[in-house]
Amino acid sequence: MKRTAVNPWDWSLKLGYNQAEVIEGATRQVICAGQTAVDGDGNPQHPGDMRGQINLALDNLEAVLKDARMDVSNVTKLGVYVTDVDEALKNFDLMGARFGPHQVAPPMTLIGVTRLAIPGLLFEIEATATA
Template structure:
């Protein structure tokens, strides 16, 4: 897979994502449902702790990727939903710690929501990956 960043301006690079990417040479895609801070039985974890919820949601995202023989470097798009945009942004360094070292900055959308599927959840991340 070959990725070509598309950034008519560079402000989003400071936030860890490209405005767009041209993806070439892929043979398969993985569409990943929203991953949240739930355990292996689907029970919500870390109520009222945004940082821990983001960390667990990212762990769950990586688990789905690994189950498809992919990793974070295969992610070509992220959708992020949160019940508190300001608190989520304070903890976005967690995304940078995972995507930064592999120099992956997939296009991303961040949306605020009044609530997620389960009332105690504060953060959800969905992805598209390609290989």
């Protein structure tokens, strides 16, 4: 698979994502449901802790990708839903820590919401991965 970044402007690069990517030669695609800060039984973890919730949601995303025989280097699109955009952005270094070592900056949308499906959750991330 070949990824070519499309960035008519460079401002998004400073935030860790490309405006778009052209994907060529892909043979498999995985569409992941939104991952949140829940344990293996679906119980919310890290109440009131945005950083802890982002970290666990990313752990859960990586677990789903691994089960599909992929990793974050295969992610080609992210959707992020948060109950507090400012608090989430303060902790986005966690996103860079996960995606940066793989040298990928998938296009991303960050949306502020009133609440998520399970009360107490602050952060949810969905992904499309391509190989």
